[in-house]
Amino acid sequence: MTKLTDAFKNKKAFIPFIAANDPDFEGTVNNVVALAKGGADIVEIGIPFSDPIADGPVIQAADIRALKEDPDLPMDTIFDMVAEIRKQTDVPLAFLTYLNIVFQYGYEAFTARCEELGIYGLVIPDMPLEERGELEPAAKKHHVDLIPLVTPVSGDRIEKIAKAATGFIYVVSSLGVTGERSEFANDLSELVTRIRKVTDVPTAIGFGIHTPEQATEMAQIADGAIVGSACVNIVAEYGKQAPAKLLDYTKQMEKAVNAHPVR
Amino acid sequence: MTELNLNLNKNTTGRYGDYGGQYIPETLMNELDRMTKAYEHYKNDPEFKTELHDLLVDYANRPSLLYYAERMTKDLGGAQIYLKREDLNHTGAHKINNVIGQALLAKHMGKTRLIAETGAGQHGVATATIAAYFGMECEVFMGKKDTDRQKLNVYRMELLGAKVHPVTSGSMVLKDAINAALQDWTKRIDDTYYLMGSATGPHPYPLMVRDFQSVISQEAKTQLKEKTGKLPDMVVACVGGGSNAIGSFANFIDDPSVQLVGAEAAGKGVETELTAATVERGSNGIFHGMKSMFLQNKTGQINPVYSISAGLDYPGVGPEHAYLAKTGRAQYVGITDDEAVDAFEYIAKMEGIVAAIESCHAVAYVRKIAPKMRKDQIIVCTLSGRGDKDVSSIAKYRGVDIDD
Ligand SMILES: Cc1ncc(COP(=O)(O)O)c(C=O)c1O
Numbered sequence: 001m002t003k004l005t006d007a008f009k010n011k012k013a014f015i016p017f018i019a020a021n022d023p024d025f026e027g028t029v030n031n032v033v034a035l036a037k038g039g040a041d042i043v044e045i046g047i048p049f050s051d052p053i054a055d056g057p058v059i060q061a062a063d064i065r066a067l068k069e070d071p072d073l074p075m076d077t078i079f080d081m082v083a084e085i086r087k088q089t090d091v092p093l094a095f096l097t098y099l100n101i102v103f104q105y106g107y108e109a110f111t112a113r114c115e116e117l118g119i120y121g122l123v124i125p126d127m128p129l130e131e132r133g134e135l136e137p138a139a140k141k142h143h144v145d146l147i148p149l150v151t152p153v154s155g156d157r158i159e160k161i162a163k164a165a166t167g168f169i170y171v172v173s174s175l176g177v178t179g180e181r182s183e184f185a186n187d188l189s190e191l192v193t194r195i196r197k198v199t200d201v202p203t204a205i206g207f208g209i210h211t212p213e214q215a216t217e218m219a220q221i222a223d224g225a226i227v228g229s230a231c232v233n234i235v236a237e238y239g240k241q242a243p244a245k246l247l248d249y250t251k252q253m254e255k256a257v258n259a260h261p262v263r
Numbered sequence: 264m265t266e267l268n269l270n271l272n273k274n275t276t277g278r279y280g281d282y283g284g285q286y287i288p289e290t291l292m293n294e295l296d297r298m299t300k301a302y303e304h305y306k307n308d309p310e311f312k313t314e315l316h317d318l319l320v321d322y323a324n325r326p327s328l329l330y331y332a333e334r335m336t337k338d339l340g341g342a343q344i345y346l347k348r349e350d351l352n353h354t355g356a357h358k359i360n361n362v363i364g365q366a367l368l369a370k371h372m373g374k375t376r377l378i379a380e381t382g383a384g385q386h387g388v389a390t391a392t393i394a395a396y397f398g399m400e401c402e403v404f405m406g407k408k409d410t411d412r413q414k415l416n417v418y419r420m421e422l423l424g425a426k427v428h429p430v431t432s433g434s435m436v437l438k439d440a441i442n443a444a445l446q447d448w449t450k451r452i453d454d455t456y457y458l459m460g461s462a463t464g465p466h467p468y469p470l471m472v473r474d475f476q477s478v479i480s481q482e483a484k485t486q487l488k489e490k491t492g493k494l495p496d497m498v499v500a501c502v503g504g505g506s507n508a509i510g511s512f513a514n515f516i517d518d519p520s521v522q523l524v525g526a527e528a529a530g531k532g533v534e535t536e537l538t539a540a541t542v543e544r545g546s547n548g549i550f551h552g553m554k555s556m557f558l559q560n561k562t563g564q565i566n567p568v569y570s571i572s573a574g575l576d577y578p579g580v581g582p583e584h585a586y587l588a589k590t591g592r593a594q595y596v597g598i599t600d601d602e603a604v605d606a607f608e609y610i611a612k613m614e615g616i617v618a619a620i621e622s623c624h625a626v627a628y629v630r631k632i633a634p635k636m637r638k639d640q641i642i643v644c645t646l647s648g649r650g651d652k653d654v655s656s657i658a659k660y661r662g663v664d665i666d667d
Contacts, residue, residue, distance in 0.1 A: 049563075049564065050433070050564040050565045051433060051438065051439075051442050051550065051551075051565050053288070053442050053445050053446060053551075054288045054446075054449070056446075057432075060432055060433075064433075067564065071560065071564060072560050072561065072562060072564070073562060073564075074561070074562055075562055098549075098563075099286055099549045100548050100549045100550055100557075100559070100563040100565075101562065101563045102563075103547075103548060103549050103563065104548065104559070104561065104562060104563035105562075105563075125288050125289075126286045126287060126288060126549070126552070127286060128285065128286075128287065128288070128289050128292050129289075129292075130284075130285060130292075131284055131285060131286050148289070149288070149289045150289065151289050151290045153290060153293055153294075153452065154289060154292075154293065155293050157289075157292065157293060161289075172289070172290065175290060175449060175450050175451070175452070176290075176446070176449050176450035177446050177449060177450070
């Protein structure tokens, strides 16, 4: 069982997301530590990309803020942030980024650094099942889970993807890009049921969740909830004061996902 | 005109050596798979092929002329120069070849809405045109900077019944328009077909676009044979994403005596930051669904690019071009803004042809290389489009104010 799978043991997981270097180095460290203190089970750190095609306006704006001062922001600086974070918390961490960032650093070198720093998983929206072969050997070697995405239109791909998954499975709540929503696809339970038929790897629903009510609802369908844009909005709105707000929000959301007993 | 051979490319895997692939969000994977299967089916379907043929002939005005540029040949004093006149197609550029093929496929797939990205607006205009022809809904994504500098084409698209969305994210140019089109597609796949405008993106786009554009070299090869009995010694075409170039090269790739040259936009110079010369300045990467060559920084962020030509300022190149470059089968040369503008004026005065500024990148290379070649040698240069759309910006470049 991997460290990420462990995070779902005997409870529903709350998985917040923030973008690295938004607003800066220190802010990132403080924000992640606050999320951990608030009770996040896994924290997803987004590595900013110039062209985040799977992300909506809120996360796009975070990426722009993160790269504004230094468009050449080196990957090593982000690894340094994680090293700082690791001095203060051992919360399971995963990166969310686009494949080119990993490709440029080198698959072997990148996953080796992840292992060293306790980054247990990678969520890469532009790396579907068919293309993960090039990264998989290095990821396996360094015990980094490649978290796959399953969507309401994955159809007969669901089983193939689920069978290959380790860590957890990212269930995309609806069509489109990331961003807060008021409605989700209505066949999510069926989707999760199909996944559970072929694997014990836990599922977490993401894309659009922002209220505690939604988190409760989604955690009844799946094993956890991922919240991105709502956290990023807090960072955007409160800047240096964001950590305290993120901590409160995480407490509330963590309670919301565990509002009902685990089956 | 003989029917277009859509089975020229024996490699239909979507991989060109290490390049190509389908690096795209999961939401789109099933749809790309449906598209791939539909294309594999319809490209061998006699009815589809007849429809395609009739549209190319009766609607797009094919075959396009292969024209012997006699004055230019004499003036340059070397190789004989033939111009493949894609500028004479309906809508004024090679873009229509691809658009007809893909829209026909979309129709057969039961789609009722076409979306597209556009830079200069030529592909958007071609897509809006074919959408009007088929009575389909059409929405075009165009960077805000491009909608501002190509107002005429924006109006043309609207006139044709399309809705144009100015894209305000990122650097507000072509690459951002592609991002926006992809994002729109992930929201609405059922009735929507994303009609990609160049030989770029995830499989099957590079393959389909190449096949539909290969009409350029299929015709040129036959036409030149009729006129001279020979193969060309060199084929030259401009490269943005690479659709007119791959179409110009396709039927000559297996003829080793034919040198293939792609003219990239060097902007202010290949060595400067203000360039779009992807093959010369770029490096391997993964973006917009494909592994290919890109202009990017060390971390892997995609660079803003620059060229006077809105159709060539794209930070990447189609995967098959990356492969042809890597294997040495084709060469890629950078042409600066200055050289392209000089060529724009040169070909106007020398041949009476106002060619697109994109195409003039190829013409500029011909001006350099023809004098160094023998008189019995032959160059085929593709004029990918006509230059009416560029007249006002060239005037501005020369400091002439023709706007009110
Ligand atoms: C006339 C013309 N030529 C060339 C291009 C570049 O595209 P490609 O490299 O795909 O042929 C464009 C794109 O807008 C164009 O309008």
